[in-house]
Amino acid sequence: MTTLNRTDPLVLGIETSCDETGIGIVRGTALLSNTIASSMDEHARYGGVVPEIAARAHLDELVPAIHAAVAEAGIRLQDLDAIAVTCGPGLSGALMVGVGAAKALAVALDKPIYAVNHLVGHVGADLLHSNTDTSNTDTKPLEYPTIALLVSGGHTSLLLVRDLVSDVELLGETIDDAAGEAFDKVARLLSLPYPGGPQIDRVAASGNPKAIRFPRGLSQPKDMAAHRYDFSFSGLKTSVARFVEQRQDSGEPVPISDVAASFREAVVDILLTKALAACADYNVPRLLLGGGVIANARLRQVATERTDAAGVVLRIPPLSLCTDNGAMIAALGAQLIMAGHEASTLEFGADSTLPVGQIQVSGLAQSLGGP
Amino acid sequence: MLLAIDTSAGTSVAVVDLARGVIAERGEADTMRHAEIVGPFILQCLQEADIAPADLSGVVGGMGPGPFTGLRVGIASARVFALGAGTPLVPVISHDAIAYGHYRRGHTGPLVVVTDARRREIYWSAYSEADAAGLPARVGPPGLAKPAELDDATWLHARWPRLDAATVSAGELGMVAELTHAHQRPFAANEPLYLRSPDVTLSNGPKRVSR
Ligand SMILES: [Zn+2]
Numbered sequence: 001m002t003t004l005n006r007t008d009p010l011v012l013g014i015e016t017s018c019d020e021t022g023i024g025i026v027r028g029t030a031l032l033s034n035t036i037a038s039s040m041d042e043h044a045r046y047g048g049v050v051p052e053i054a055a056r057a058h059l060d061e062l063v064p065a066i067h068a069a070v071a072e073a074g075i076r077l078q079d080l081d082a083i084a085v086t087c088g089p090g091l092s093g094a095l096m097v098g099v100g101a102a103k104a105l106a107v108a109l110d111k112p113i114y115a116v117n118h119l120v121g122h123v124g125a126d127l128l129h130s131n132t133d134t135s136n137t138d139t140k141p142l143e144y145p146t147i148a149l150l151v152s153g154g155h156t157s158l159l160l161v162r163d164l165v166s167d168v169e170l171l172g173e174t175i176d177d178a179a180g181e182a183f184d185k186v187a188r189l190l191s192l193p194y195p196g197g198p199q200i201d202r203v204a205a206s207g208n209p210k211a212i213r214f215p216r217g218l219s220q221p222k223d224m225a226a227h228r229y230d231f232s233f234s235g236l237k238t239s240v241a242r243f244v245e246q247r248q249d250s251g252e253p254v255p256i257s258d259v260a261a262s263f264r265e266a267v268v269d270i271l272l273t274k275a276l277a278a279c280a281d282y283n284v285p286r287l288l289l290g291g292g293v294i295a296n297a298r299l300r301q302v303a304t305e306r307t308d309a310a311g312v313v314l315r316i317p318p319l320s321l322c323t324d325n326g327a328m329i330a331a332l333g334a335q336l337i338m339a340g341h342e343a344s345t346l347e348f349g350a351d352s353t354l355p356v357g358q359i360q361v362s363g364l365a366q367s368l369g370g371p
Numbered sequence: 372m373l374l375a376i377d378t379s380a381g382t383s384v385a386v387v388d389l390a391r392g393v394i395a396e397r398g399e400a401d402t403m404r405h406a407e408i409v410g411p412f413i414l415q416c417l418q419e420a421d422i423a424p425a426d427l428s429g430v431v432g433g434m435g436p437g438p439f440t441g442l443r444v445g446i447a448s449a450r451v452f453a454l455g456a457g458t459p460l461v462p463v464i465s466h467d468a469i470a471y472g473h474y475r476r477g478h479t480g481p482l483v484v485v486t487d488a489r490r491r492e493i494y495w496s497a498y499s500e501a502d503a504a505g506l507p508a509r510v511g512p513p514g515l516a517k518p519a520e521l522d523d524a525t526w527l528h529a530r531w532p533r534l535d536a537a538t539v540s541a542g543e544l545g546m547v548a549e550l551t552h553a554h555q556r557p558f559a560a561n562e563p564l565y566l567r568s569p570d571v572t573l574s575n576g577p578k579r580v581s582r
Contacts, residue, residue, distance in 0.1 A: 052439060052569035059443045059563065063450050077455055093440040096406040100378075100444035101451040103410025107417070108424045108455030113410075189577050241580040346410035 004112060009081040009337045012069070012105075013330025014062075016098030017090025017118045018154045019043060019054045021061035023069040024327025025080075026334050031128040032073035034320060034327040037061035044194045048184055049153065055093040062101050069326070080111055082343065084333025087115040087361050088354030090154065095350035103346055112343030114333040115361040117354055118324075120168050122150045122290035123161055124335060125321040125328035142315065145284050147171075149275040151299075152291035152324070153180030153195070156271075158229045158278055159356060161288075164332070165339045170356040171278050172229025175218070179267055180293050182233035186240050186263050190256050200260045201296055207261030209298075214239050214266040219273065228281075229274055236266055268299045272306050279312050288315045292323040336360055372422060374413065374430045374452065375545030378405045378445030379437025379465040380486060380538050384412035386420040386427075387545030389553055395419035396542040405444040413452065424456035431548040433465040433539060435564035436486070436494040436513045446563050461548045462559040466496035468544035469536045470507035474500075475543075481531040482507070485521070486539075493518055494566065497528040504554045506547065515566040 008028035015022035019040055025033040039057035043049050070077060085102035088095060099115070106113035126142050148159040156174040161167070177185070180197060187196025192203065217232030218224075240263050247254045279287055287307055293299065294316060307314040321328060341360060348363035372388045382405050385396040397412040417424065432449030435442045453460040466484045473482060482498045497511025511528055520526060521533070551558060 046571055050569060050571045053571070055439070055443060056563075056565070056569065059447055059450075062447060063454055066451070066454060093443070096440060096444050097447045099406040100409050101447040103406075104376075104413060104448035104452035105455045107410060107413045108452045110424070185577070238580050241577060245579060245581045346414060347407055349404070349407040 004337060005081045006337055006340065009334050010075065010079055011082050011084050011330040011333045011337070012080050013326040013328070013333055014083070014085040014098045014102045015118070015121070015324055015326040015329045016058040016094050017086045018094060018324055019049045019057070020324040021058045021065050022324055022326030022329070023065040024325055024330040025069050025073040025075065026128060026327060026330040028334055028338065029127045029129060029331065031130050031327055032075070033069040034325050035065050035069040035072060036325055037065050040195065047188050047194050048181065051091045051093055054091060055097055058094055058097040062097065077109055080109060082112045082114060082333060082337060084114040084116055084329050086118045086121065086329050087348055088118065088351035090118055090352060092350055092352040095352065099350045113346065114336050115344040115348040115363060116329055116332045116336070117356060117359050119150055119155065119157055119159065119356045120164065120359045121328040121332045123148045123159070123164060123288060124332035125290060125317045125325070126288055126315055127335065128321060128327060128331050142288070143286060145282070146286040146288050147275060147278045147282065147284050148288040148290060149271060150291045151179045151271060151293035153184065154178055155291065156231045157356065158275060160278065160282055160284070165335050165341060165359060168356055168359055172227065172231065172274065174231040174233065175227065176232050176234040177237065179231070179233060179271065182237050182267060183293070185237050189241050189244050190254070190259060197293060197296055200264055201298065203257050204261035204264045204298065207257030207259070209261040209265035211255065211258035212243060212262040214262055216266055216270040219270060229278055231270065231274065233267070236263070264298055268302050271299065272303055276306055276310055276312065279310065285311060286313045286315070290317065290322050294322040295319050372420070372427055373461065373545045373548055374416065374427050375541040375548065376409065376413070376431065376445045376449045377433030377465055377468065377539045377541045377544050378409065378441045379433050379435045380536070382408050382412060382445070383539055383541035384409065384416050385541035385545050386416045386422065387542055387549060389549040393542035393546065396540065398538060398540065400538050402441055405441045409444055409448050413448070427456055427458050429459045429461045429548070430456065431461045431463055431545050433468065433541070433544050434462045434559050434562065435465055436488070436515070436566050437465060438489050439565055442563055460561060462561045463544050463548050463551070464513060464559045464564065465539045465544065466494070466513055467507055467509060467547050468539050469534065470496070470498045471505070471547050472540055472543040473534050474507055475505065481528070483521070483528050483531045483533045485533055485535045487537070488515055491518070492516065493521070495521060497531065504550050506550050506554065506556065513564050513566065
């Protein structure tokens with residue numbers, strides 16, 4: 001292996017933690033390809049991601065996605081400086097497909113491999129800029145420390161990022177459903193199709209967000225001691241279900257638009273209240289959003305209003321980089337390389353509950369000869 | 372020379388050659404560590420055989436049958452290694468490797484190969500003999516069954532000698548591929564043999580929360 005290019009490394013990222021097969025290629029912070037094959041449609045009839053269906057789709061999509069990404073980036077696989085792969089957190093069987101494939105690619109090409117954390121990858125997405133995009137050149141780079149709010153169907157986490165490659169702290173996370181899951185479940189209660197987020201957004205447009213006062217989970221003083229930055233959405237979902245049942249039982253029509261708007265408002269409110277509390281408590285005037293739920297227009301709108309009012313700088317990567325993707329994994333890999341970090345050894349595994357503080361898995365801890 | 376990878380049972384990786392046989396092989400029976408060890412095994416086999424990926428004429432992938440999660444790791448690795456090395460993927464049915472090895476060690480005539488499918492089920496394949504090339508002649512599909520079904524006297528292969536295997540040798544998988552190629556026989560389809568639909572139950576709509 002020749003000396004690793006640590007100036008502007010060409011990195012291919014593989015992401016298979018949930019239902020998107022993501023292959024991304026970056027050169028340093030320049031985005032060359034963000035190829036995504038989603039199995040979302042296959043999950044629609046089940047109302048949520050089915051892990052086995054997602055894992056099977058990853059195996060089917062990997063090779064075509066790598067071909068497409070390499071073609072789009074206009075590179076050859078041999079040109080790569082390194083491979084990066086999501087090794088956790090996520091669905092175990094799905095992660096294992098990407099991990100196995102990434103190791104095989106690294107050995108076949110004789111390139112170093114970086115096993116990285118999916119959640120930190122979401123933050124890394126913000127560093128990317130398009131090669132051809134000149135409108136973005138006056139955007140300031142991501143500054144540290146920053147609070148990051150990551151919201152998707154698989155996770156709802158609040159992070160304090162002091163340094164992307166060396167110091168990420170989990171402040172809080174959901175103790176039950178992820179916010180995206182809550183959208184899916186409430187959509188089902190309202191007989192709306194999967195995925196729920198865009199559907200709730202659509203019908204909420206004509207609803208009154210103040211029509212029904214749904215609860216904000218873990219916001220009572222008694223909860224704030226132990227769960228100041230944690231989230232809970234199962235009580236909210238139950239409360240929506242109870243409201244809908246009461247209307248149905250009494251033969252009254254369910255005001256779907258008002259329910260959707262009020263539910264969405266409760267989710268958006270609790271997410272941003274806690275995120276801005278973290279900004280204030282840690283004296284960090286920066287908030288970064290990531291994850292698929294960021295596609296929710298109301299969340300972005302309220303985030304803009306509240307951060308403006310609080311004097312907090314808001315950053316939202318392009319939506320194509322907010323949903324799960326391989327480019328963010330490649331971006332984090334490139335950052336690790338540029339910061340001088342050594343590659344992972346080939347022994348790492350998939351870790352469905354990888355803690356967010358573990359930005360890169362070295363592989364040594366699980367080494368073959370070890371205990 | 373071929374690199375062969377099989378994770379339909381434990382994890383096994385080998386480098387083989389038609390003339391030289393199995394040149395390097397690594398195996399681990401543990402069925403919980405496929406993703407961890409497949410990479411190191413590939414590297415170790417290449418190093419022991421003292422070859423570069425470019426020296427390979429193909430990558431053999433064991434297509435199963437096998438429990439999903441593990442099986443996929445090997446197929447993903449084989450497919451992507453082939454892509455990276457710029458060499459063809461050669462799909463082989465994992466049971467054929469088990470049968471090939473058993474015939475090579477002296478078995479003759481009919482044979483039923485059985486492996487664990489978990490959840491109190493088994494995978495099976497039936498072979499009539501090893502042909503002139505030494506390749507096992509599969510006459511019954513890789514199938515999924517309850518153990519009792521194979522003991523039933525009315526089953527097609529009921530009284531055939533049975534081999535229960537807990538591991539698959541990538542060396543034997545690779546040799547099946549070499550012989551299949553040398554004798555111009557067709558390869559298996561490049562499809563994982565799950566033999567089971569994903570476990571999913573369609574919900575009957577949301578459950579009531581209020582009484
Ligand atoms: Zn995610």
